[in-house]
Amino acid sequence: MSEPSTNPNAAFPPVVVSGIQPSGTLHLGNYFGAIRQHIALHAQSESYFFIVNYHALTTLQDATALRKYSFDVALDYLALGFDPSASSLFLQSDVPQVTELAWIFYNITPVSQLEKGVSFKDKVAQGLSANAGLFNYPILQAADILIYGGTLVPVGADQKQNLEICRDLAMRFNDRFAPADAPVLPIPEPYILEHVAVVPGVDGRKMSKSYDNTIGIFDEGSELKRKVMGIVTDSTPLEEPKDPDTCNVFALIRLFADDAKREEVAAAYRAGGYGYGHAKKELLGLITNHFAEARDRRRELAARPDYVMDVLREGGRKGRAQAERHMQAVREAVGLITTH
Numbered sequence: 001m002s003e004p005s006t007n008p009n010a011a012f013p014p015v016v017v018s019g020i021q022p023s024g025t026l027h028l029g030n031y032f033g034a035i036r037q038h039i040a041l042h043a044q045s046e047s048y049f050f051i052v053n054y055h056a057l058t059t060l061q062d063a064t065a066l067r068k069y070s071f072d073v074a075l076d077y078l079a080l081g082f083d084p085s086a087s088s089l090f091l092q093s094d095v096p097q098v099t100e101l102a103w104i105f106y107n108i109t110p111v112s113q114l115e116k117g118v119s120f121k122d123k124v125a126q127g128l129s130a131n132a133g134l135f136n137y138p139i140l141q142a143a144d145i146l147i148y149g150g151t152l153v154p155v156g157a158d159q160k161q162n163l164e165i166c167r168d169l170a171m172r173f174n175d176r177f178a179p180a181d182a183p184v185l186p187i188p189e190p191y192i193l194e195h196v197a198v199v200p201g202v203d204g205r206k207m208s209k210s211y212d213n214t215i216g217i218f219d220e221g222s223e224l225k226r227k228v229m230g231i232v233t234d235s236t237p238l239e240e241p242k243d244p245d246t247c248n249v250f251a252l253i254r255l256f257a258d259d260a261k262r263e264e265v266a267a268a269y270r271a272g273g274y275g276y277g278h279a280k281k282e283l284l285g286l287i288t289n290h291f292a293e294a295r296d297r298r299r300e301l302a303a304r305p306d307y308v309m310d311v312l313r314e315g316g317r318k319g320r321a322q323a324e325r326h327m328q329a330v331r332e333a334v335g336l337i338t339t340h
């Protein structure tokens with residue numbers, strides 16, 4: 001007799017999913033925390049990447065801006081190397097079934113679990129209004145993942161808790177609505193690069209579109225320079241030794257630099273006679289070089305908006321088909337009768 005499987009996802013094919021908010025211009029935190037992993041993984045297995053414009057509404061309530069940022073995210077992904085023939089890139093609102101699944105999930109989510117939400121508490125503490133969308137954000141996120149049967153979710157370290165909420169929801173749903181040997185939903189695993197941790201913004205807090213402390217992936221020229229030169233540091237004088245491990249500038253340098261460069265800059269910090277101004281110039285050069293090719297590609301793509309919309313349309317078609325398959329199983333499991 002064979003042993004019972006201990007892998008809760010044995011019955012599910014591997015599916016990579018991840019979403020990105022179009023609530024502002026994409027930044028280095030998004031890139032190192034998520035997008036770089038998205039680009040690396042998107043062609044390896046079945047995958048769905050979506051621009052979560054419903055989520056963006058929790059903080060961005062300006063139709064023109066939402067439309068612009070949504071389109072720009074698509075442009076950014078394509079410029080950074082996303083191949084639409086290998087995966088799907090689409091708009092969350094092209095799959096309205098996610099809001100249907102979110103509603104079902106509301107009913108099996110304890111309010112107490114959402115009240116502990118670090119991301120919610122953090123955003124409210126930073127002065128954002130505590131609307132119900134912001135409070136329920138993790139539920140819609142869980143629906144986003146599970147509706148495509150997501151088993152692997154590449155996200156930044158700041159998303160750990162939301163992923164836990166998603167896993168709890170999937171387990172609770174299966175316990176309540178599915179036979180033990182035939183789960184309806186997989187239990188997704190986060191894919192987090194621990195060494196990236198949380199990318200700091202120019203003010204030293206987590207870099208976030210909500211905090212106005214970002215460096216955009218495609219910032220260039222005087223704007224990029226102004227932001228890099230404005231990164232907050234302590235006031236250790238130029239000639240004194242400095243600790244690279246507590247410096248916001250070095251935290252960004254280490255993400256771009258290869259091992260040799262990283263060691264060289266760290267040694268210069270420790271030796272003294274190397275000021276934060278030097279480090280900022282180094283960082284400016286690293287950012288400019290790293291995204292040079294993508295910047296050119298982005299310019300070319302920006303001149304072809306119809307192509308970008310075609311990519312989103314085709315991605316949406318695939319996303320809807322996959323979502324509808326899973327929703328049929330969910331509706332059936334919870335006892336929602338559909339007559340069409």
Ligand code: ADP
Nearest residue numbers: 021029030033034155156159198199207208209
């Ligand atoms: P934002 O906080 O700027 O609105 P999102 O919530 O849209 O960012 O996050 C999109 C992805 O980028 C998520 O996977 C998130 O984990 C990642 N991410 C966002 N900010 C950071 C950061 N400062 N460091 C690491 N990853 C981040």
